Amino acid sequence: MKKTLFDKVWDSHIVKSINNGPDVLFIDRHMIHEVTSPVAFLGLEKRKNSVLYPNKTFATADHNTPTLNQHLPVSDPLSRKQLQALENNAKKYGISYWGLGHEKNGIVHVVGPEYGITLPGATIVCGDSHTSTHGAFGAVAFGIGTSEVEMVLTSQCIMQTKPKKMRISINGKLNNGVTPKDIALFIISKLSTSGATGYFIEYAGEVFKEMSMEGRMTVCNLSIEMGARGGMIAPDEKTFNYIEAKEYTPKGDKWKKAMKYWETLYTDENAIFDKEFIFEGSEIDPMITFGTNPGMGISITKVIPKKEDIKGSIETFVKSLNYMGFNEGDTMIGKPIDYVFIGSCTNGRIEDFRAFAKIVKGRKRDDKVTAWLVPGSHKVMKAIKDEGLLEIFEAANFKLREPGCSACLAMNEDKIPAGKYAVSTSNRNFEGRQGPGARTLLASPTVAAAAAITGKITDPRNLM
Amino acid sequence: MAYDSFNILKSTAVPLPIENVDTDQIIPARFLKATERRGFGDNLFRDWRFNQDNSPKENFVLNNSSYSGKILVGGYNFGSGSSREHAAWAIYDYGFRCVVSSFFADIFKNNCLNIGVLPVQVSVDFLNKIFEKIHNDPNTEIEIDLPKQKITIESIAISEIFEINSYKKENMLNGYDDIDYLKNLKSEIQDFALKTPF
Numbered sequence: 001m002k003k004t005l006f007d008k009v010w011d012s013h014i015v016k017s018i019n020n021g022p023d024v025l026f027i028d029r030h031m032i033h034e035v036t037s038p039v040a041f042l043g044l045e046k047r048k049n050s051v052l053y054p055n056k057t058f059a060t061a062d063h064n065t066p067t068l069n070q071h072l073p074v075s076d077p078l079s080r081k082q083l084q085a086l087e088n089n090a091k092k093y094g095i096s097y098w099g100l101g102h103e104k105n106g107i108v109h110v111v112g113p114e115y116g117i118t119l120p121g122a123t124i125v126c127g128d129s130h131t132s133t134h135g136a137f138g139a140v141a142f143g144i145g146t147s148e149v150e151m152v153l154t155s156q157c158i159m160q161t162k163p164k165k166m167r168i169s170i171n172g173k174l175n176n177g178v179t180p181k182d183i184a185l186f187i188i189s190k191l192s193t194s195g196a197t198g199y200f201i202e203y204a205g206e207v208f209k210e211m212s213m214e215g216r217m218t219v220c221n222l223s224i225e226m227g228a229r230g231g232m233i234a235p236d237e238k239t240f241n242y243i244e245a246k247e248y249t250p251k252g253d254k255w256k257k258a259m260k261y262w263e264t265l266y267t268d269e270n271a272i273f274d275k276e277f278i279f280e281g282s283e284i285d286p287m288i289t290f291g292t293n294p295g296m297g298i299s300i301t302k303v304i305p306k307k308e309d310i311k312g313s314i315e316t317f318v319k320s321l322n323y324m325g326f327n328e329g330d331t332m333i334g335k336p337i338d339y340v341f342i343g344s345c346t347n348g349r350i351e352d353f354r355a356f357a358k359i360v361k362g363r364k365r366d367d368k369v370t371a372w373l374v375p376g377s378h379k380v381m382k383a384i385k386d387e388g389l390l391e392i393f394e395a396a397n398f399k400l401r402e403p404g405c406s407a408c409l410a411m412n413e414d415k416i417p418a419g420k421y422a423v424s425t426s427n428r429n430f431e432g433r434q435g436p437g438a439r440t441l442l443a444s445p446t447v448a449a450a451a452a453i454t455g456k457i458t459d460p461r462n463l464m
Numbered sequence: 465m466a467y468d469s470f471n472i473l474k475s476t477a478v479p480l481p482i483e484n485v486d487t488d489q490i491i492p493a494r495f496l497k498a499t500e501r502r503g504f505g506d507n508l509f510r511d512w513r514f515n516q517d518n519s520p521k522e523n524f525v526l527n528n529s530s531y532s533g534k535i536l537v538g539g540y541n542f543g544s545g546s547s548r549e550h551a552a553w554a555i556y557d558y559g560f561r562c563v564v565s566s567f568f569a570d571i572f573k574n575n576c577l578n579i580g581v582l583p584v585q586v587s588v589d590f591l592n593k594i595f596e597k598i599h600n601d602p603n604t605e606i607e608i609d610l611p612k613q614k615i616t617i618e619s620i621a622i623s624e625i626f627e628i629n630s631y632k633k634e635n636m637l638n639g640y641d642d643i644d645y646l647k648n649l650k651s652e653i654q655d656f657a658l659k660t661p662f
């Protein structure tokens with residue numbers, strides 16, 4: 001039978017299939033962080049179980065960590081306790097642990113690929129929905145709940161039914177100023193936040209072939225925002241070059257053996273998808289969201305749709321615009337903004353900071369804008385310094401913070417105040433996501449940079 | 465963590481006719497700092513339910529004493545967004561045992577099944593009938609019959625069959641979870657692990 005890339009990876013990890021039930025799926029790599037793991041460890045202890053394969057689980061602290069003065073004790077007692085719990089659990093069970101200040105510390109989905117924990121053809125899970133990021137390497141990677149974290153710790157397996165398969169192809173060339181984030185926001189705006197629920201996506205076509213590994217991570221990261229279990233891209237030369245000689249990548253004979261498997265990882269010709277979408281690269285413009293879910297995105301030059309053009313519930317649409325303080329038919333260009341956040345597992349990698357630097361270089365931040373530049377990891381932070389980007393940022397009146405999830409979910413102090421507008425490179429514009437009452441506009445690092453310089457929504461192509 | 469088994473539930477219901485209710489609304493991130501599973505029900509729908517000074521928002525349904533019960537009825541695409549199981553815990557801890565919607569987000573649905581909240585997916589038509597009926601009479605009772613996979617509003621004599629895979633159904637009926645199952649598979653898993661390439 002012809003198989004898709006997804007079939008090949010999923011099927012080769014089935015320990016057992018239950019009739020009219022889930023598959024028992026073996027997990028190669030498990031990543032944990034401080035927020036969704038403590039209750040799983042408690043469960044483990046209550047049942048007197050242990051961790052079956054501690055060397056397949058990796059712990060990093062990210063969701064709850066401060067992004068200033070990381071060398072000082074964490075001031076919030078609850079956050080401190082949660083971080084402590086992660087450290088204690090990791091030590092107790094022999095799990096490698098990259099805590100606050102550790103040179104390998106960073107956002108779980110940023111550090112996984114950086115150190116070769118993320119591999120093609122692997123099954124990767126984490127108690128965080130954006131685990132889909134790792135699909136950029138041809139892995140089957142998806143977010144799980146805390147009960148499932150406990151399952152993986154106990155048995156290195158989870159029990160899930162196999163999702164359906166979707167392929168999204170984008171052919172042709174991209175327009176100037178269009179980044180991977182714009183591509184993802186474009187797709188979500190077409191499919192809606194539930195359009196891929198129950199599916200696992202494969203991204204295919206020229207645009208993804210041409211895309212850098214970092215761009216692929218951005219796109220796969222956002223798969224979950226259309227409801228998909230995950231998204232993946234077939235591994236190629238770029239993938240293998242990226243992972244080669246990383247700390248946790250197989251070496252020597254093991255590399256050769258793995259390579260044999262990796263070279264089989266593509267969708268067979270004539271394999272069947274349950275659903276297919278095909279777009280042209282030229283359809284896509286720089287994007288921005290105007291509402292309170294990631295599907296409410298439009299080309300930056302367009303106006304907010306009218307009620308009569310909305311497919312879903314009008315009530316929900318109106319509620320969303322009220323929250324944002326926008327009106328139907330409004331133009332996005334020129335709307336004043338208060339905050340800019342660049343970071344998160346969506347756009348907190350070095351390429352994102354390079355794109356940001358390109359726009360702000362030789363310019364100055366608008367005085368009215370507060371900007372938070374938060375690298376996704378220590379490695380990214382170091383690269384920002386080594387490549388001279390920090391000087392560009394400082395000359396333009398930007399400061400760099402320390403790594404973590406930060407204002408992506410605002411669990412730490414980095415909260416956008418109520419009523420304020422933030423152009424954010426993160427992944428969710430839900431009500432209150434970036435702080436109670438915060439109003440989020442999702443966009444690419446390039447659009448964020450243009451907003452930071454001009455103090456309003458600006459087409460970045462005018463600054464290129 | 466085992467939960468109370470689920471068989472037949474007959475209860476009034478709380479309507480929340482909003483689409484795309486995401487888990488950041490069900491439980492905002494700032495309440496995820498706990499290291500134990502306790503007290504999440506108090507913060508269920510926190511920012512829809514309370515003002516910033518902690519006074520209740522009068523127009524939110526959980527603050528409306530006409531509505532109560534063990535069934536929460538939500539709009540299309542309920543539970544989207546973050547994978548936080550805390551959202552399902554908050555719903556359970558508040559006292560709901562069942563969420564009814566015309567569509568659920570994947571991870572949320574899984575999380576619910578894993579902790580003993582039954583997600584019941586009905587047709588858009590049936591969902592609208594439920595909303596209409598409880599709007600007109602908040603004392604309307606809904607029956608969820610898990611063994612028969614049937615949801616019924618007796619007072620207007622309508623019912624619908626819902627899907628659940630037989631493995632999960634068995635678990636729910638008995639209050640089991642997957643860990644019991646996986647523990648028994650240990651040697652098979654260990655054999656499997658030997659064959660994996662990395």
Ligand code: SF4
Pocket residue numbers: 062063107108109128130344345346404405408409426427
């Ligand atoms: S950056 Fe945001 S989305 Fe990514 S892992 Fe952190 S909280 Fe989750």
